[in-house]
Amino acid sequence: MRPAAAVAATTDTDGDGLLDTWETSGYDANADGVVDVDLPAMGASPLHKDLFVETDWMPGLRPAVTVLDRIVSVFAAAPVTNPDGVGGIRIHLDGGSYAGTSAYALGGAGEVPLDTDLSPYVEEIQALRSAHFASARADVFRYMVWADRYNTGCSSGVALGIPADTFVVTMGDSCNWNRTEDRLVGTFVHELGHTLGLRHxxxxxxxxxxxxxxxxxxxxxxxxxxxxxxxxxxxxxxxxxxxxxxxxxxxxxxxxxxxxxxxxxxxxxxxxxxxxxxxxxxxxxxxxxxxxxxxxxxxxxxxxxxxxxxxxxxxxNLSFRGGTVGYGAPLANREEPVWVEVRPGHWRRVPPAALRELTKHDADQLQHGVRP
Ligand SMILES: [Zn+2]
Structure with a gap:
């Protein structure tokens, strides 16, 4: 590894949106000489693609550690190359302490109050983020919550844009979701994928x-x-x-x-x-x-x-930079408006501010009998 002093201030050798200087010396959000996000201590490398996600949870909705383990495995197996010669993407999930492992205790995650309906969802999800996510992390971490429900629907989750910095998985009891490990893993990876620039x-x-x-x-x-x-x-x-x-x-x-x-x-x-x-x-x-x-x-x-x-x-085709995450100016939300069927035969153009998963998706899932 090159010494930090030899690394140009604008270099991102591994292309993960995190500057080499952040990954070697830590990230100083307010330039006061004090490291606010100790990336090297969290396992970041300037030669290997790293992703950081803070995962908060509402009461009763924190997933088993095996869900986090599986998400880590999905990214570790990614067919991408790195300057260190080792394949895969290292995803660092801050999910707090679990019995037997400190691997997910990155110091920021925790329980947030139960809200049985995040509605209107953009405003309420952003309010959760403002209240429970340290602003000093904004250039480094994506933020998500294992939540109950949003917009009075029964959608499994939503990302606040494509690409973006924030998403929720909403498989709570208000809609009697059967939270299988497969569904939790699949939905997390899906919504995170939107924040990485991926579409349906x-x-x-x-x-x-x-x-x-x-x-x-x-x-x-x-x-x-x-x-x-x-x-x-x-x-x-x-x-x-x-x-x-x-x-x-x-x-x-x-x-x-x-x-x-x-x-x-x-x-x-x-x-x-x-x-x-x-x-x-x-x-x-x-x-x-x-x-x-x-x-x-x-x-x-x-x-x-x-x-x-x-x-x-x-x-x-991943966009490691999204929303506030990554060096440089925040990316504009590039999602175009989409049409959704709000009830049978009634279509509405949803705002470009965010991606909605409900309506047509829900109707389809109900039709296929995979919803509870
Ligand atoms: Zn989606």
Whole structure:
């Protein structure tokens, strides 16, 4: 490791948005000569990508330590390279002390008061952040709360933008959520993904693309991306699999060779019934016609129309800087407004200030019977 004095003040060697000087000498938020966030003591390295997230919780909603362990594993296995020659992203979760480990005790996390409905959610989540998150951490840490509910809906979570610095997971008792470990891990990684610049369709907001093998895809948020062997995968897509033209799907090709070892979910045209494939590199009966044959036209993501479905390599497109996190001026919220179905047949353009997960998502999940 180079001595701090030799490191230029604006260098970010590993590209994680945290300047080398912060990662070698600590971060001094107010330039008074006193380190406010001791990044090296927390395990940061200027040669390895580091992510920091403070995780607060409402009463009864603090997850088991195994949930945090699994999140750490997802990022450690990321197919990204680092100047130190070791792969993966080191995510530092501040979740307080757990019995038997101090790995998550980074000094800031704690319980916040129960609020059974964060509504209006942007204002109330920002109020939580103001009250419970040290401003000196703002350039370094993202902030989240394991919360109960927001906006009087039953959405699993929301991020305050794409990219951004703040999100919540809202799988509380007000909506009788069955908080399985899979759902908690998948939803945390999903909402964090929004703060890292990722969208439901990769670079766009198109839902349920079968070639987009990521927890950012609603098809896989709660259960992970299934594989032909071993447990499901709760991370981001590691390949921009070939685009699927719904107007001319070659059934024998499936998702193509790059998807070997993965399975995927698609929707039968007309019925919108979900199907899960075998090895996605093998044939897929896209039109649910009973055989894998020919070139077919089919709406396989239940969008109501047929078009070109593109995929994205998420890991290659992370925005480590988001909101106040990272060096330089805060990034503007770049999310465009989206349309949501607030009740059957009634669509509303939601404000660009934040991303909402409710309505259409909820209706879809209820339809599929995976909601409690
Ligand atoms: Zn989302």
């Amino acid at each position: 369709g990769g670079s766009d907001n198109v839902h349920y693309k079968p070639n987009y093998l990521s927890v950012m895809n609603y098809s896989f948020q709660f259960g992970g991306v299934p594989r032909t062997s071993g447990p499901a995968y709760f991370g981001y897509s590691d390949d921009a699999h070939a685009a699927l033209d719904e107007r001319a799907l070659v059934e024998s090709k499936g998702l193509g060779a790059t998807a070997a070892g993965w399975r995927t979910t698609w929707y039968c045209p007309r019925t919108n019934a979900a199907r899960t494939s075998g090895d996605a590199a093998g044939g897929i009966d896209w039109n649910c016609g009973g055989s894998v044959s020919g070139t077919v036209k089919a709406d396989i993501n239940k969008s109501g129309s047929t078009g070109l479905l593109t995929a994205q390599d998420n890991w290659a």
